Amino acid sequence: MNETSATAANAAVVAKTGATGSTGSAGTGTTGTVGTKPPQLRAARIRKQSVIKFVILFITLAFLFVPLFSMLIFTLRHPLSGRWSAAPWIAIFTGNGESLGADLTVLWQGIGTSLALCVVTVVIMLLLMVPTMVIVHIRSKALERAIEWVATLPLTIPAIVLVVGLGPIYRWLSADVLSTNPIWLCFAYVILVMPFAFRAIAVGLNSIDVKTLVEASRSLGASWPKVFFRVIIPNLWQSILSASFISIAVVLGEYTVASLLGRMNLQVALYQLGQSNSQISTAMSLLALLFGVVLLVALDLISDAMRKSKES
Template identity: 90%
Template sequence: MAVNNADNTAPTAPMPPQLRAARARRQSIIKFVILLFTLGFLLVPLIAMLVFTLRHPLSGRWSLAPWVAIFTGNGETLGADLTVLWQGLGSSLALCVVTVAIMLLLMVPTMVIVHIRSRALERAIEWVATLPLTIPAIVLVVGLGPIYRWLSADVLNTNPIWLCFAYVVLVMPFAFRAIAVGLNSIDVKTLVEASRSLGASWPKVFFKVIIPNLWQSILSASFISIAVVLGEYTVASLLGRMNLQVALYQLGQSNSQISTAMSLLALLFGVVLLVALDLISGAMRKRKEGK
């Protein structure tokens, strides 16, 4: 038995350099194939959309007319009224601002207080916040429809800006996860106790101690919420409100090339948001490390 134990604890022989190099080459090839397949899966539909906007589907003639119509704001020559497009784009941008503001006012103070006071309540809030992910949008509209009919008739009006209440519910799961990551990455209780022991008031602790440490998470939650609002179609369509995606659908009935080109621009805007988030996060991280 002693001999067996000695054999089991004996160090394994190091792998020869030739085998390590061969394994590294195989891993590099596998990574390259996976990356190539993923890029093809993502880029081929986008390239097809770009080709569709440049090549007329009936005559086969190549033209930049759909893109020129978007950037000049004149689609009459192509039989398209771009008024609905600008109306939907303006509504979506306004919805982004209002939705992000309401989401931050609701989520950030609530999550900070609950994170400090009660972890059990934090799990309950997490369950409530992530619940919209399990409920289809069509089911949400069934519940929201009577509420919006009452709001439109008796309290507010039919302006698309009031979709912000429904959109706050839709972005809650993504915002909660982004803010929760930030809260879990810092010792909130220690920061609060140290600040309070030095005589700082609760508003000062919140705005000058906690919020500066959560900027990266707040930006992540805001950018993700903007991307969700810009891409939302089901709720706005079923509630009869105008936003960017509904406008693109209506525009596609008269000129599908312009609608597809604008969809590509919206996707590009989402990519720019993500890249900006990565650059801002990297800059903030370097600044903290420099301090």
């Protein structure tokens, strides 16, 4: 009798345990089903995110392109008569603005000066910044932070304050050492582009292990010039191009320093041209902006090509 009672009790316990396990399994399955969202809700959330992204992109593009589109309309529609004409653009591409009462010789002079300033400024900037930053990056981190502080300092100083300090220096250089040629603005422009060039080159230096490359090259018997030109520079080409293109964009858009120092460049020429014909000046400003966009696109394409060549 006792054995029969014990067997029955064990059977009851097993049955209860099985029922509990079944209930737990069912509960787990139900929880997993509830935790998974239906396809309709996921599709609705994706559509909502797409709408939000489209609205943000549309507002951003409108903020950027509506002023440019207004400038384009201004160059094609005469502000007084309302007559539509492409005469300002024709005058720019033909080089003859006499019919519109504008002397384009000032414009060509400003363009030539700015392009020459771009070349000279980029060359001086690269000769000054690249060797200095590479040497300091290898030798001393503390000195690298000091150079970073000095290089980014022009960002905190307004251009008009720089002119106040550079004015006496340029007056002395023009009278006793150099001349009044606008090409000597390159020294002031190197200071203006230094923060942007420093940041671009610093990104390239931090993306590669310069010390390991230098030590490996030196251990194989390479001289310092070979290490610099054949090992470090090829790995910094993308950063050097970025610094160069940013410097060109800054030089092409600079007005304050050249105007207050009495020198001619593209922006000063556009201002003077705007006194006689504002439509031609605005059209040329649009072309300068388009040139800047082309530089950025070219930088992106060159960077992609260099990256793919390294991967292959």
